[in-house]
Amino acid sequence: MRIVVDYDQCESNAICMQIAPDVFEVRDDDFLYVLDETPGEDRRAAMQEAVQRCPKQAISLEG
Amino acid sequence: MVRDSITIVGASLAGLRAAETLRRDGFSGRISLIGAEVHAPYDRPPLSKQVLAGAWEADRTVLTPADRLELLGLDMRLGRRATGLDLSGRILEVDGVSESYDGLLIATGARCRTLPGTGHLAGVHTLRTLDDSLAILEAMRGDPRRVVVVGAGFIGAEVASTAIGHGVPVTMVEALPVPLGRVLGDMVGSVIAELHLEHGVDLRCGVGVEAVEGGDRVESVRLTDGTVVEADLVVVGIGVVPDTGWLEGSGLTLEDGVVCDETCLAAPNITAAGDVARWPNPRYGEVMRVEHWDNAVEQGAHAARRLLQSEEEAVPYAPVPWFWSDQYDRKIQLAGRARPDDEVRIVSGSLEERRFAALYSNDGRLTAVLGMNRPRHVMQFKGLLEREASLAEAIEFAEGLG
Numbered sequence: 150m151r152i153v154v155d156y157d158q159c160e161s162n163a164i165c166m167q168i169a170p171d172v173f174e175v176r177d178d179d180f181l182y183v184l185d186e187t188p189g190e191d192r193r194a195a196m197q198e199a200v201q202r203c204p205k206q207a208i209s210l211e212g
Numbered sequence: 213m214v215r216d217s218i219t220i221v222g223a224s225l226a227g228l229r230a231a232e233t234l235r236r237d238g239f240s241g242r243i244s245l246i247g248a249e250v251h252a253p254y255d256r257p258p259l260s261k262q263v264l265a266g267a268w269e270a271d272r273t274v275l276t277p278a279d280r281l282e283l284l285g286l287d288m289r290l291g292r293r294a295t296g297l298d299l300s301g302r303i304l305e306v307d308g309v310s311e312s313y314d315g316l317l318i319a320t321g322a323r324c325r326t327l328p329g330t331g332h333l334a335g336v337h338t339l340r341t342l343d344d345s346l347a348i349l350e351a352m353r354g355d356p357r358r359v360v361v362v363g364a365g366f367i368g369a370e371v372a373s374t375a376i377g378h379g380v381p382v383t384m385v386e387a388l389p390v391p392l393g394r395v396l397g398d399m400v401g402s403v404i405a406e407l408h409l410e411h412g413v414d415l416r417c418g419v420g421v422e423a424v425e426g427g428d429r430v431e432s433v434r435l436t437d438g439t440v441v442e443a444d445l446v447v448v449g450i451g452v453v454p455d456t457g458w459l460e461g462s463g464l465t466l467e468d469g470v471v472c473d474e475t476c477l478a479a480p481n482i483t484a485a486g487d488v489a490r491w492p493n494p495r496y497g498e499v500m501r502v503e504h505w506d507n508a509v510e511q512g513a514h515a516a517r518r519l520l521q522s523e524e525e526a527v528p529y530a531p532v533p534w535f536w537s538d539q540y541d542r543k544i545q546l547a548g549r550a551r552p553d554d555e556v557r558i559v560s561g562s563l564e565e566r567r568f569a570a571l572y573s574n575d576g577r578l579t580a581v582l583g584m585n586r587p588r589h590v591m592q593f594k595g596l597l598e599r600e601a602s603l604a605e606a607i608e609f610a611e612g613l614g
Protein backbone atom coordinates (compact mmCIF):
# COMPACT_ATOMS: atom_id res chain seq x y z
CA MET A 150 0.00 0.00 0.00
CA ARG A 151 1.39 3.37 -1.03
CA ILE A 152 0.24 6.77 0.23
CA VAL A 153 -0.11 9.43 -2.43
CA VAL A 154 -0.79 13.05 -1.48
CA ASP A 155 -1.94 15.65 -3.95
CA TYR A 156 -0.02 18.62 -2.58
CA ASP A 157 -1.93 21.03 -4.79
CA GLN A 158 -5.06 20.18 -2.83
CA CYS A 159 -3.55 19.67 0.62
CA GLU A 160 -4.14 22.71 2.84
CA SER A 161 -2.08 21.41 5.76
CA ASN A 162 -4.90 21.28 8.28
CA ALA A 163 -3.29 18.25 9.93
CA ILE A 164 -6.43 16.16 10.15
CA CYS A 165 -4.58 13.15 8.78
CA MET A 166 -1.87 13.73 11.37
CA GLN A 167 -4.43 13.39 14.18
CA ILE A 168 -5.44 10.02 12.75
CA ALA A 169 -1.96 8.66 12.00
CA PRO A 170 0.93 10.71 13.41
CA ASP A 171 3.31 7.89 12.48
CA VAL A 172 2.57 8.51 8.81
CA PHE A 173 1.57 12.18 8.45
CA GLU A 174 3.20 15.21 9.97
CA VAL A 175 2.39 18.86 9.42
CA ARG A 176 5.38 20.83 10.62
CA ASP A 177 5.74 24.39 11.81
CA ASP A 178 6.51 25.46 8.25
CA ASP A 179 2.86 24.56 7.50
CA PHE A 180 3.80 21.80 5.06
CA LEU A 181 2.67 18.22 5.21
CA TYR A 182 5.37 15.55 5.29
CA VAL A 183 4.61 11.90 4.69
CA LEU A 184 6.87 10.09 7.12
CA ASP A 185 6.13 6.64 5.81
CA GLU A 186 4.98 6.31 2.21
CA THR A 187 4.44 2.57 2.43
CA PRO A 188 2.89 1.81 5.80
CA GLY A 189 2.30 -1.81 6.76
CA GLU A 190 -0.93 -3.65 6.13
CA ASP A 191 -1.87 -3.26 9.81
CA ARG A 192 -2.27 0.47 9.17
CA ARG A 193 -4.77 0.06 6.34
CA ALA A 194 -7.89 0.92 8.39
CA ALA A 195 -6.22 4.09 9.69
CA MET A 196 -5.10 5.03 6.17
CA GLN A 197 -8.63 4.53 4.86
CA GLU A 198 -9.89 6.75 7.63
CA ALA A 199 -7.36 9.44 6.72
CA VAL A 200 -8.45 9.25 3.08
CA GLN A 201 -12.07 9.71 4.14
CA ARG A 202 -11.49 12.47 6.66
CA CYS A 203 -9.27 14.61 4.47
CA PRO A 204 -11.70 17.38 3.49
CA LYS A 205 -9.65 18.19 0.41
CA GLN A 206 -9.64 14.64 -0.98
CA ALA A 207 -5.89 15.03 -1.14
CA ILE A 208 -4.90 11.55 0.03
CA SER A 209 -5.21 8.38 -2.00
CA LEU A 210 -4.06 4.81 -1.50
CA GLU A 211 -2.46 2.76 -4.20
CA GLY A 212 -2.56 -0.97 -3.81
CA MET B 213 -26.90 -6.49 17.78
CA VAL B 214 -26.77 -9.00 14.95
CA ARG B 215 -28.37 -7.93 11.72
CA ASP B 216 -28.76 -9.55 8.33
CA SER B 217 -28.92 -6.36 6.36
CA ILE B 218 -28.80 -2.59 6.52
CA THR B 219 -30.56 -0.22 4.19
CA ILE B 220 -29.19 3.27 3.70
CA VAL B 221 -31.33 5.92 2.03
CA GLY B 222 -29.35 8.76 0.48
CA ALA B 223 -26.22 7.85 -1.49
CA SER B 224 -24.09 10.88 -0.81
CA LEU B 225 -21.45 11.73 1.77
CA ALA B 226 -23.14 10.49 4.96
CA GLY B 227 -24.70 7.44 3.31
CA LEU B 228 -21.59 6.25 1.51
CA ARG B 229 -19.30 6.82 4.48
CA ALA B 230 -21.79 4.86 6.58
CA ALA B 231 -21.61 1.92 4.18
CA GLU B 232 -17.81 2.04 4.13
CA THR B 233 -17.67 2.11 7.92
CA LEU B 234 -19.86 -0.97 8.17
CA ARG B 235 -17.58 -2.90 5.85
CA ARG B 236 -14.44 -1.65 7.56
CA ASP B 237 -15.87 -2.84 10.88
CA GLY B 238 -16.43 -6.26 9.36
CA PHE B 239 -20.18 -6.25 8.70
CA SER B 240 -20.71 -8.83 5.98
CA GLY B 241 -24.50 -8.72 5.60
CA ARG B 242 -26.29 -7.04 2.72
CA ILE B 243 -25.96 -3.25 2.51
CA SER B 244 -28.44 -1.50 0.26
CA LEU B 245 -27.54 2.05 -0.70
CA ILE B 246 -30.43 3.84 -2.35
CA GLY B 247 -29.95 7.27 -3.88
CA ALA B 248 -32.19 9.56 -5.88
CA GLU B 249 -29.37 10.98 -8.00
CA VAL B 250 -28.10 9.00 -10.98
CA HIS B 251 -24.45 9.94 -10.45
CA ALA B 252 -22.13 7.74 -8.44
CA PRO B 253 -21.73 9.35 -4.99
CA TYR B 254 -19.81 12.61 -5.33
CA ASP B 255 -18.49 15.39 -3.17
CA ARG B 256 -20.33 18.70 -2.92
CA PRO B 257 -17.75 21.25 -1.68
CA PRO B 258 -15.99 21.40 -5.09
CA LEU B 259 -19.34 22.31 -6.70
CA SER B 260 -19.00 25.93 -5.61
CA LYS B 261 -15.21 25.90 -5.96
CA GLN B 262 -13.15 23.82 -8.43
CA VAL B 263 -16.03 22.50 -10.56
CA LEU B 264 -17.72 25.88 -10.80
CA ALA B 265 -14.37 27.43 -11.66
CA GLY B 266 -14.02 24.98 -14.53
CA ALA B 267 -10.78 23.73 -12.98
CA TRP B 268 -12.02 20.21 -12.29
CA GLU B 269 -13.85 17.83 -14.56
CA ALA B 270 -17.03 16.53 -12.95
CA ASP B 271 -15.66 13.01 -12.46
CA ARG B 272 -12.96 14.30 -10.15
CA THR B 273 -15.59 14.80 -7.48
CA VAL B 274 -16.31 11.08 -6.99
CA LEU B 275 -16.16 10.21 -3.33
CA THR B 276 -14.83 6.70 -3.79
CA PRO B 277 -13.21 5.47 -7.01
CA ALA B 278 -15.24 2.84 -8.88
CA ASP B 279 -12.84 -0.04 -8.18
CA ARG B 280 -12.96 0.57 -4.45
CA LEU B 281 -16.71 1.01 -4.53
CA GLU B 282 -16.95 -2.36 -6.27
CA LEU B 283 -14.98 -4.00 -3.47
CA LEU B 284 -17.59 -2.93 -0.92
CA GLY B 285 -20.10 -5.30 -2.51
CA LEU B 286 -23.09 -3.00 -2.09
CA ASP B 287 -26.60 -3.39 -3.38
CA MET B 288 -26.35 0.12 -4.79
CA ARG B 289 -29.43 1.51 -6.44
CA LEU B 290 -28.95 4.93 -8.01
CA GLY B 291 -31.72 6.97 -9.56
CA ARG B 292 -34.11 5.45 -7.02
CA ARG B 293 -36.08 7.47 -4.51
CA ALA B 294 -37.48 6.33 -1.19
CA THR B 295 -41.12 7.38 -1.19
CA GLY B 296 -42.45 6.16 2.13
CA LEU B 297 -41.78 4.39 5.39
CA ASP B 298 -43.96 2.24 7.65
CA LEU B 299 -42.41 1.82 11.08
CA SER B 300 -44.75 -0.82 12.44
CA GLY B 301 -44.44 -3.12 9.47
CA ARG B 302 -40.71 -2.27 8.97
CA ILE B 303 -41.44 -1.50 5.35
CA LEU B 304 -39.59 0.98 3.16
CA GLU B 305 -41.18 2.12 -0.06
CA VAL B 306 -38.84 2.77 -2.98
CA ASP B 307 -40.41 4.41 -6.02
CA GLY B 308 -43.72 3.13 -4.75
CA VAL B 309 -42.58 -0.48 -4.30
CA SER B 310 -42.47 -1.93 -0.78
CA GLU B 311 -39.51 -3.78 0.65
CA SER B 312 -38.67 -4.80 4.19
CA TYR B 313 -35.67 -3.52 6.11
CA ASP B 314 -33.73 -4.82 9.05
CA GLY B 315 -31.73 -1.73 10.02
CA LEU B 316 -32.36 1.62 8.29
CA LEU B 317 -30.09 4.65 8.07
CA ILE B 318 -31.61 7.90 6.82
CA ALA B 319 -29.14 10.20 5.03
CA THR B 320 -31.28 12.14 2.59
CA GLY B 321 -29.53 15.44 3.24
CA ALA B 322 -31.09 18.73 2.34
CA ARG B 323 -32.38 20.68 -0.61
CA CYS B 324 -32.11 24.38 -1.40
CA ARG B 325 -34.63 26.99 -0.41
CA THR B 326 -35.88 28.82 -3.45
CA LEU B 327 -37.14 32.35 -3.99
CA PRO B 328 -40.91 32.24 -4.38
CA GLY B 329 -42.20 33.11 -7.81
CA THR B 330 -39.00 32.36 -9.74
CA GLY B 331 -39.71 28.78 -10.82
CA HIS B 332 -40.58 29.72 -14.40
CA LEU B 333 -37.58 31.98 -15.03
CA ALA B 334 -34.56 30.67 -16.94
CA GLY B 335 -31.28 31.91 -15.52
CA VAL B 336 -32.28 31.56 -11.86
CA HIS B 337 -30.34 28.80 -10.12
CA THR B 338 -29.73 27.20 -6.78
CA LEU B 339 -26.59 25.16 -6.07
CA ARG B 340 -26.73 21.76 -4.44
CA THR B 341 -26.05 19.11 -7.07
CA LEU B 342 -23.45 18.41 -9.71
CA ASP B 343 -26.01 19.22 -12.38
CA ASP B 344 -26.71 22.59 -10.71
CA SER B 345 -22.99 23.37 -10.68
CA LEU B 346 -22.48 22.45 -14.33
CA ALA B 347 -25.51 24.51 -15.33
CA ILE B 348 -24.19 27.59 -13.52
CA LEU B 349 -20.72 27.02 -14.98
CA GLU B 350 -22.18 26.95 -18.47
CA ALA B 351 -24.08 30.16 -17.77
CA MET B 352 -20.93 31.84 -16.43
CA ARG B 353 -19.03 30.87 -19.54
CA GLY B 354 -21.78 32.35 -21.69
CA ASP B 355 -20.47 35.85 -20.98
CA PRO B 356 -23.28 37.07 -18.73
CA ARG B 357 -23.53 40.81 -18.16
CA ARG B 358 -23.84 40.30 -14.44
CA VAL B 359 -24.66 37.65 -11.87
CA VAL B 360 -26.72 38.49 -8.85
CA VAL B 361 -25.94 36.27 -5.87
CA VAL B 362 -28.78 36.28 -3.36
CA GLY B 363 -27.47 35.62 0.16
CA ALA B 364 -23.89 36.14 1.35
CA GLY B 365 -23.70 32.93 3.37
CA PHE B 366 -20.90 30.50 2.67
CA ILE B 367 -22.32 29.11 -0.56
CA GLY B 368 -23.21 32.56 -1.89
CA ALA B 369 -19.79 33.91 -0.95
CA GLU B 370 -18.05 31.05 -2.75
CA VAL B 371 -20.19 31.51 -5.85
CA ALA B 372 -19.34 35.23 -5.85
CA SER B 373 -15.66 34.43 -5.47
CA THR B 374 -15.71 31.89 -8.29
CA ALA B 375 -17.69 34.23 -10.57
CA ILE B 376 -15.10 36.96 -10.05
CA GLY B 377 -12.51 34.38 -11.10
CA HIS B 378 -14.44 33.95 -14.36
CA GLY B 379 -14.38 37.71 -14.85
CA VAL B 380 -18.13 38.00 -14.42
CA PRO B 381 -19.37 41.14 -12.63
CA VAL B 382 -21.10 40.23 -9.37
CA THR B 383 -23.71 41.88 -7.22
CA MET B 384 -24.24 40.08 -3.92
CA VAL B 385 -27.35 40.88 -1.91
CA GLU B 386 -27.48 40.18 1.80
CA ALA B 387 -30.36 40.91 4.17
CA LEU B 388 -28.12 41.19 7.23
CA PRO B 389 -26.13 44.38 7.82
CA VAL B 390 -22.88 42.34 7.84
CA PRO B 391 -22.41 39.07 5.95
CA LEU B 392 -22.34 36.08 8.31
CA GLY B 393 -22.77 38.50 11.22
CA ARG B 394 -25.09 36.08 12.95
CA VAL B 395 -22.55 33.26 12.81
CA LEU B 396 -19.22 35.01 13.11
CA GLY B 397 -20.07 38.34 14.72
CA ASP B 398 -19.65 41.74 13.09
CA MET B 399 -15.86 42.05 13.38
CA VAL B 400 -15.01 38.93 11.42
CA GLY B 401 -18.07 39.38 9.17
CA SER B 402 -16.70 42.80 8.21
CA VAL B 403 -13.36 41.29 7.22
CA ILE B 404 -15.20 38.96 4.89
CA ALA B 405 -17.25 41.84 3.50
CA GLU B 406 -14.02 43.74 2.77
CA LEU B 407 -12.59 40.69 1.06
CA HIS B 408 -15.49 40.72 -1.40
CA LEU B 409 -15.31 44.48 -1.93
CA GLU B 410 -11.59 44.32 -2.64
CA HIS B 411 -12.18 41.73 -5.31
CA GLY B 412 -14.72 43.95 -6.96
CA VAL B 413 -18.00 42.50 -5.74
CA ASP B 414 -20.83 44.99 -5.59
CA LEU B 415 -21.97 43.99 -2.10
CA ARG B 416 -25.37 45.23 -0.94
CA CYS B 417 -26.05 44.52 2.70
CA GLY B 418 -29.18 45.20 4.69
CA VAL B 419 -31.46 44.81 1.69
CA GLY B 420 -33.66 42.02 0.46
CA VAL B 421 -34.93 40.91 -2.90
CA GLU B 422 -38.33 42.35 -3.76
CA ALA B 423 -38.76 40.56 -7.08
CA VAL B 424 -36.86 38.77 -9.79
CA GLU B 425 -38.14 40.14 -13.07
CA GLY B 426 -38.18 38.93 -16.64
CA GLY B 427 -40.27 37.13 -19.24
CA ASP B 428 -38.98 33.61 -19.87
CA ARG B 429 -35.50 34.62 -18.75
CA VAL B 430 -34.42 36.70 -15.83
CA GLU B 431 -33.67 40.29 -16.78
CA SER B 432 -33.30 42.10 -13.49
CA VAL B 433 -33.59 41.88 -9.75
CA ARG B 434 -35.53 44.51 -7.84
CA LEU B 435 -34.31 45.10 -4.29
CA THR B 436 -36.32 46.21 -1.28
CA ASP B 437 -34.58 49.60 -1.31
CA GLY B 438 -36.09 50.24 -4.72
CA THR B 439 -32.92 49.77 -6.80
CA VAL B 440 -33.00 47.51 -9.83
CA VAL B 441 -29.97 45.41 -10.78
CA GLU B 442 -29.88 44.17 -14.35
CA ALA B 443 -28.70 40.59 -14.52
CA ASP B 444 -29.02 37.58 -16.76
CA LEU B 445 -27.90 35.11 -14.13
CA VAL B 446 -29.13 34.78 -10.54
CA VAL B 447 -27.78 32.31 -8.00
CA VAL B 448 -29.88 31.94 -4.89
CA GLY B 449 -28.04 30.86 -1.74
CA ILE B 450 -30.56 31.35 1.04
CA GLY B 451 -30.13 28.11 2.90
CA VAL B 452 -31.41 24.59 2.75
CA VAL B 453 -34.22 22.51 4.20
CA PRO B 454 -33.74 18.90 5.27
CA ASP B 455 -35.14 16.41 2.79
CA THR B 456 -37.79 14.72 4.92
CA GLY B 457 -40.87 15.00 2.71
CA TRP B 458 -40.85 11.26 2.07
CA LEU B 459 -41.09 10.62 5.83
CA GLU B 460 -44.29 12.62 6.45
CA GLY B 461 -46.78 10.45 8.28
CA SER B 462 -44.22 7.71 8.96
CA GLY B 463 -44.39 8.20 12.71
CA LEU B 464 -40.84 9.55 12.94
CA THR B 465 -40.57 12.91 14.67
CA LEU B 466 -39.79 15.54 12.05
CA GLU B 467 -38.84 19.02 13.22
CA ASP B 468 -36.55 20.71 10.76
CA GLY B 469 -34.89 17.32 10.29
CA VAL B 470 -35.28 13.78 11.55
CA VAL B 471 -35.19 14.02 15.33
CA CYS B 472 -32.86 11.48 16.96
CA ASP B 473 -31.64 10.72 20.46
CA GLU B 474 -28.09 11.42 21.63
CA THR B 475 -26.86 8.28 19.89
CA CYS B 476 -28.42 9.14 16.49
CA LEU B 477 -31.28 6.67 16.91
CA ALA B 478 -34.54 8.02 15.47
CA ALA B 479 -36.72 5.00 16.29
CA PRO B 480 -36.01 1.33 16.96
CA ASN B 481 -33.83 0.02 14.08
CA ILE B 482 -33.58 3.48 12.49
CA THR B 483 -30.80 6.06 12.67
CA ALA B 484 -30.15 9.30 10.78
CA ALA B 485 -26.99 11.19 9.86
CA GLY B 486 -25.70 14.22 8.01
CA ASP B 487 -27.59 17.33 6.95
CA VAL B 488 -30.96 15.66 7.59
CA ALA B 489 -30.37 14.66 11.22
CA ARG B 490 -31.24 16.64 14.34
CA TRP B 491 -29.98 15.36 17.65
CA PRO B 492 -29.16 16.59 21.16
CA ASN B 493 -25.40 17.07 21.26
CA PRO B 494 -24.54 16.37 24.91
CA ARG B 495 -21.39 18.48 24.66
CA TYR B 496 -23.54 21.58 24.24
CA GLY B 497 -26.79 20.47 25.86
CA GLU B 498 -28.39 21.70 22.69
CA VAL B 499 -30.43 20.07 19.95
CA MET B 500 -28.67 20.72 16.66
CA ARG B 501 -28.59 19.94 12.99
CA VAL B 502 -25.23 20.48 11.34
CA GLU B 503 -24.82 21.16 7.63
CA HIS B 504 -21.09 20.53 7.38
CA TRP B 505 -19.03 18.08 5.41
CA ASP B 506 -17.10 16.66 8.35
CA ASN B 507 -20.28 16.07 10.30
CA ALA B 508 -21.74 14.01 7.46
CA VAL B 509 -18.64 11.79 7.51
CA GLU B 510 -18.51 11.40 11.29
CA GLN B 511 -22.20 11.10 11.93
CA GLY B 512 -22.58 8.70 9.01
CA ALA B 513 -20.05 6.42 10.69
CA HIS B 514 -21.63 6.88 14.11
CA ALA B 515 -25.17 6.17 12.92
CA ALA B 516 -24.00 3.10 11.00
CA ARG B 517 -22.32 1.62 14.07
CA ARG B 518 -25.32 2.48 16.22
CA LEU B 519 -27.43 0.11 14.13
CA LEU B 520 -25.23 -2.78 15.23
CA GLN B 521 -25.13 -1.81 18.91
CA SER B 522 -27.44 -2.67 21.76
CA GLU B 523 -28.96 0.00 23.97
CA GLU B 524 -26.12 -0.58 26.48
CA GLU B 525 -23.34 -0.37 23.94
CA ALA B 526 -24.61 2.82 22.31
CA VAL B 527 -22.56 5.97 22.83
CA PRO B 528 -23.64 9.58 22.46
CA TYR B 529 -22.52 11.54 19.41
CA ALA B 530 -20.80 14.63 20.82
CA PRO B 531 -18.65 16.34 18.19
CA VAL B 532 -17.21 19.84 18.11
CA PRO B 533 -18.63 20.90 14.74
CA TRP B 534 -16.30 22.44 12.21
CA PHE B 535 -16.32 23.46 8.58
CA TRP B 536 -14.32 25.34 6.05
CA SER B 537 -15.02 27.69 3.19
CA ASP B 538 -12.60 28.77 0.48
CA GLN B 539 -13.10 32.26 -0.92
CA TYR B 540 -10.67 33.95 -3.29
CA ASP B 541 -7.26 33.00 -1.93
CA ARG B 542 -8.48 32.75 1.65
CA LYS B 543 -9.28 29.61 3.62
CA ILE B 544 -11.81 30.20 6.34
CA GLN B 545 -12.45 27.58 8.99
CA LEU B 546 -14.66 27.58 12.03
CA ALA B 547 -14.58 25.04 14.82
CA GLY B 548 -17.06 25.11 17.69
CA ARG B 549 -20.24 27.08 18.26
CA ALA B 550 -19.80 30.83 18.01
CA ARG B 551 -22.54 33.21 19.12
CA PRO B 552 -22.97 36.80 18.00
CA ASP B 553 -22.54 38.04 21.59
CA ASP B 554 -19.30 36.14 22.15
CA GLU B 555 -16.16 38.06 22.88
CA VAL B 556 -13.70 37.84 19.98
CA ARG B 557 -9.94 38.03 20.34
CA ILE B 558 -7.52 37.94 17.44
CA VAL B 559 -4.43 35.76 17.90
CA SER B 560 -1.65 34.45 15.65
CA GLY B 561 -1.81 37.04 12.92
CA SER B 562 -3.93 40.12 12.31
CA LEU B 563 -7.08 41.25 10.56
CA GLU B 564 -4.96 43.49 8.29
CA GLU B 565 -2.91 40.55 7.03
CA ARG B 566 -6.12 38.57 6.50
CA ARG B 567 -4.28 35.79 8.24
CA PHE B 568 -5.31 35.13 11.81
CA ALA B 569 -7.11 32.97 14.29
CA ALA B 570 -10.01 34.46 16.23
CA LEU B 571 -10.91 32.99 19.59
CA TYR B 572 -14.57 33.24 20.56
CA SER B 573 -15.42 33.08 24.24
CA ASN B 574 -18.23 33.54 26.70
CA ASP B 575 -17.63 34.01 30.42
CA GLY B 576 -14.01 32.92 30.07
CA ARG B 577 -15.05 29.74 28.30
CA LEU B 578 -13.66 29.09 24.83
CA THR B 579 -16.64 28.56 22.49
CA ALA B 580 -15.17 28.58 18.98
CA VAL B 581 -12.19 29.41 16.87
CA LEU B 582 -12.22 30.91 13.43
CA GLY B 583 -9.18 30.89 11.22
CA MET B 584 -8.38 32.75 8.06
CA ASN B 585 -5.51 31.04 6.25
CA ARG B 586 -4.63 29.24 9.48
CA PRO B 587 -5.74 25.64 8.84
CA ARG B 588 -3.20 23.98 11.10
CA HIS B 589 -3.87 26.31 14.01
CA VAL B 590 -7.62 25.90 13.75
CA MET B 591 -7.26 22.14 14.14
CA GLN B 592 -4.98 22.63 17.12
CA PHE B 593 -7.51 24.93 18.77
CA LYS B 594 -10.21 22.42 17.91
CA GLY B 595 -8.31 19.99 20.13
CA LEU B 596 -8.61 22.53 22.96
CA LEU B 597 -12.34 22.88 22.30
CA GLU B 598 -12.69 19.13 22.47
CA ARG B 599 -11.27 19.03 25.93
CA GLU B 600 -13.21 22.12 26.96
CA ALA B 601 -10.19 24.28 27.64
CA SER B 602 -10.61 27.79 29.05
CA LEU B 603 -9.99 30.97 27.13
CA ALA B 604 -6.89 31.54 29.27
CA GLU B 605 -5.47 28.20 28.19
CA ALA B 606 -6.20 28.97 24.57
CA ILE B 607 -4.48 32.35 24.82
CA GLU B 608 -1.47 30.76 26.39
CA PHE B 609 -1.39 28.19 23.63
CA ALA B 610 -1.67 30.94 21.01
CA GLU B 611 1.29 32.78 22.50
CA GLY B 612 3.34 29.63 22.10
CA LEU B 613 2.51 29.66 18.38
CA GLY B 614 4.32 32.98 18.00
Ligand SMILES: Cc1cc2nc3c(=O)[nH]c(=O)nc-3n(C[C@H](O)[C@H](O)[C@H](O)COP(=O)(O)OP(=O)(O)OC[C@H]3O[C@@H](n4cnc5c(N)ncnc54)[C@H](O)[C@@H]3O)c2cc1C
Pocket residue numbers: 221222223224225226227246247248249255256257258259260292293294295319320321322339340341367455458485486487488502503504505506508534535536537538
Ligand atom coordinates in the same frame (compact mmCIF):
# COMPACT_ATOMS: atom_id res chain seq x y z
C1 LIG C 1 -22.05 23.75 -3.20
C2 LIG C 1 -21.76 23.23 -1.83
C3 LIG C 1 -20.54 23.54 -1.23
C4 LIG C 1 -20.25 23.07 0.05
N1 LIG C 1 -19.05 23.41 0.61
C5 LIG C 1 -18.78 23.00 1.85
C6 LIG C 1 -17.54 23.36 2.46
O1 LIG C 1 -16.71 24.04 1.87
N2 LIG C 1 -17.30 22.93 3.73
C7 LIG C 1 -18.21 22.18 4.42
O2 LIG C 1 -17.93 21.82 5.57
N3 LIG C 1 -19.38 21.81 3.87
C8 LIG C 1 -19.69 22.20 2.60
N4 LIG C 1 -20.88 21.84 2.03
C9 LIG C 1 -21.84 21.04 2.82
C10 LIG C 1 -21.65 19.53 2.63
O3 LIG C 1 -21.45 19.22 1.29
C11 LIG C 1 -22.88 18.81 3.18
O4 LIG C 1 -22.89 19.02 4.56
C12 LIG C 1 -22.89 17.33 2.86
O5 LIG C 1 -23.02 17.12 1.49
C13 LIG C 1 -24.01 16.61 3.59
O6 LIG C 1 -24.02 15.27 3.22
P1 LIG C 1 -25.32 14.37 3.36
O7 LIG C 1 -24.92 13.02 2.85
O8 LIG C 1 -25.87 14.49 4.71
O9 LIG C 1 -26.43 15.01 2.42
P2 LIG C 1 -26.42 15.32 0.86
O10 LIG C 1 -25.05 15.53 0.38
O11 LIG C 1 -27.44 16.40 0.67
O12 LIG C 1 -26.96 13.99 0.20
C14 LIG C 1 -28.25 13.50 0.34
C15 LIG C 1 -28.53 12.58 -0.83
O13 LIG C 1 -29.77 11.92 -0.61
C16 LIG C 1 -30.51 11.91 -1.82
N5 LIG C 1 -31.93 11.81 -1.48
C17 LIG C 1 -32.75 12.78 -1.00
N6 LIG C 1 -33.99 12.28 -0.79
C18 LIG C 1 -33.96 10.98 -1.17
C19 LIG C 1 -34.92 9.94 -1.18
N7 LIG C 1 -36.17 10.14 -0.76
N8 LIG C 1 -34.54 8.72 -1.64
C20 LIG C 1 -33.26 8.50 -2.05
N9 LIG C 1 -32.30 9.45 -2.05
C21 LIG C 1 -32.65 10.68 -1.61
C22 LIG C 1 -30.15 13.22 -2.47
O14 LIG C 1 -30.43 13.16 -3.85
C23 LIG C 1 -28.66 13.32 -2.16
O15 LIG C 1 -27.90 12.69 -3.14
C24 LIG C 1 -21.20 22.29 0.75
C25 LIG C 1 -22.43 21.98 0.14
C26 LIG C 1 -22.71 22.44 -1.12
C27 LIG C 1 -24.04 22.12 -1.75
Ligand code: SF4
Pocket residue numbers: 154158159160161162163164165166173175181202203204205206207208
Ligand atom coordinates in the same frame (compact mmCIF):
# COMPACT_ATOMS: atom_id res chain seq x y z
S1 SF4 D 1 -6.00 15.93 5.95
FE1 SF4 D 1 -5.70 16.34 3.77
S2 SF4 D 1 -5.58 18.58 3.61
FE2 SF4 D 1 -5.28 18.04 5.76
S3 SF4 D 1 -3.07 17.91 5.99
FE3 SF4 D 1 -3.80 15.83 5.57
S4 SF4 D 1 -3.66 15.65 3.34
FE4 SF4 D 1 -3.49 17.81 3.79
